[in-house]
Amino acid sequence: MVEYSSLPGALIDDIIPKYFLGRSTPLEYDAVQNILAVSERYSKGHKMTNAKDWQSDNEAKENSASEEIKAAATKYMLPTYIAMQSNQR
Secondary structure, eight states: OOOGGGTTHHIIIIIIIIIISSSOSOOOHHHHHHHHHHHTBOGGGOSTTTOOBOOOOHHHHHHHSOHHHHHHHHHHHHHHHHHHHHHTO
């Protein structure tokens, strides 16, 4: 698991080199630049010509969640999140 806030750095420094390239050497400059450029675009824009600049909507989603959803997220997701945090240190 990867914490969302660690992206795109985790892709560049860890995930792609170790798990897709089978080595721990850094990505080439052009690859890093491509990842950084793509990470600035909204992923659901589908077409690069219609893509919007990415903006976080976390706060709006959290504010609009019902108390039942918040309680379920705490019950079912918080333990996994805490374990993920422990593994990334």
